[in-house]
Amino acid sequence: MSTPLRLKLTSARFLLNYRFWLHVTGWLAFFASPLILPLPIFKQLPQYYVNYLFITRTFVNLMLIAVFYLNLHYLTPQLLSTKNSFRFFLYLPLLFVMVLLLDYLLLQAVRADLQMYLSRTEGNDPFLQEILANDFLAPRQLLANLILFALIVLSSSLWAVLTERLDQQQFNQQILYEKTSAELAVLRLQISPHFLFNTLNNIRWLARIKSDQAETSVMELSEILRYMLYQVVHHQVALLDEVTNLKRYVNLQKLRLHPKAQVQFTCDNYDPDIKIEPLLFIPFVENAFKFGIHSEEPSKVVINLSVKGYDLVFTCTNQYFDFKDDELIQGTGQGLLNVQRRLELYYPKTHTLTIRDDQKFFSVELRLNLKHG
Template sequence: MFTPPIPKPTSPRFLLNYRFWLHVTGWLAFFASPLILPLPIFKQLPQYYVNYLFITRTFVNLILIGVFYLNLHYLTPQLLSTKNTLRFFLCLPLLFLMVLLLDYLLLQAVRADLRMYLSKTEGNDPFLQEVLAGDFLAPQQLLANLVLFALIFLSSSLWAVLTDRLDQQQFNQQILYEKTSAELAVLRLQISPHFLFNTLNNIRWLARIKSDQAETSVMELSEILRYMLYHVVHHQVALLDEVKNLKRYVNLQKLRLHPKAEVQLICVDFDQDIKIEPLLFMPFVENAFKFGVHSEEPSKVAINLSVKDRELIFTCTNQCFDFADDELIKGTGQGLLNVQRRLELYYPQTHTLIIRNDQKLFSVLLRLNLKHG
């Protein structure tokens, strides 16, 4: 049988109760099955024989219940795990012979009691004489035991197969979840060092020219790092916090810009309850400052973020200065591929990402459906 190498999630309490009561209801119906016979049949049987019938069948039914759980928890799971059909089908006749033997022993005990009863009453009950003369290998008795045994064995096998398939499906979902979580963690780690490397270079440049803005840049960087350490670890963050972090990053980049460079950041007020996957916008903005700002010529970076009818719209536009198309793709490929993969993982079928590059203008349009994200 399939055995997951990691602990399976705890089953909900209602599911456990459902399975428990399903077993209880099934066995109650199984034990009560003789009572569905027409009432005149019971009236034709002597009372002592009805009592013996219920006592003996109760013992046999308990044995069949044992066969049910033996097959449910051991035989069929072993067959699914080892594919050893020979051992499985060898166990079938052995278990059936065991049931027949126990049924025979119980029948012999009943007959001994009935003979004792007959000797005490000195009666000549034709029905009792017929019972005492019954054959162990009577076709009707064999057929009844075979049908009952087959129903018990088939039902437990089907239950075991269904349980195994459900466990397999649940485990596959758990594996997919763990794989996705691990992949997203790696993608985030790929973003953070890249951003940190570029920012430290900016701070080094400010320190080299002995700019008074170096201290401000260090404070901005510390706030950004604090955000990454304590907020990005969550699957989702408040959009307001993400926007604050984005503004800190833009302010940090402005410290080194040429006076002719223009940065436009427009973010409307958002509801506090709006949450998104963290660091979705940072790669695009970082790309805009890396390739869209010239050290001497006028340049402009435009960033807009808005939410309307639970749809988030993010645009980022920048000029391109003296970069060949293959060089631009090579320089921005890592960050853009990371964010594209994260969008596919967290917003499947609920996002639109359009990236355009006409050699002079590089633009990004991202739409997120927050109703399903």
């Protein structure tokens, strides 16, 4: 499983658990809210009335919970998607009437028992007198239901809006990720044909002069193609594999160099478990061989790779020869822009690329922090 997919699954599990426990905690607090009243208030209420309040509020609260989830998963999402506020503000009063009817029906179910209890207490209970004096619901009951209903609708609407915004943000990030992956795939495909074209030209040159090194170059090319076909399709590769592939490329290029040309390639020891985005160094080395090696004059290419912990420093330096400007731009511009774009995509804040051209030497220095890449 790739690292991005593992991170997404971990985040999804955490978010799911977070929402679940937030719901459970919220509803426990909602049901327990009457218990925060001072104890003397409960002592003033008859036990029968306390039982009545407990039963009725339990059923009414369950109805309010149903309203909460109906608004959370249907009404507010429909309002956000269709912008049709008529249906939203039509359903809310209907739901509120249903809550009031439920409370009234529960009262009617025990009204006779409450009246009998009130007659036994000789009418000295003001709470029951207020409840039984109204044909529908007492004003305080109406106000309490209205406040609870408004809080339920407001909280579920805010939750739905926040969820919609988070889902949209996650969707946009997923689109950006897919776009980036597709763009990187295109950039890699741009590298492969260009590299293959130049290498086949080298092999053709060796075959033309009937060099015994032609077979060696074919084997080197075979290993490089195997690496490019089966390794670089992954998000990242081992730095060891990338350096091995780079050495094969350098060896392949050295086969056609004249005696006056020198190539120096040094690499420090490093942790073999370090991962890196593939094919980052090839464009710089290819550029050095193409424009830093003269067919007659002495020339030198120096390549160095050093790693300290997760900090990587890659340098490639070659002599500068006075090629035609249009030839230089045509040969190097696309390759350098290609690798610069890939660095921006995969190492946006953890890389530094420095290119120097003083008309005598052309040098590239790339610094990467591979721990956060």
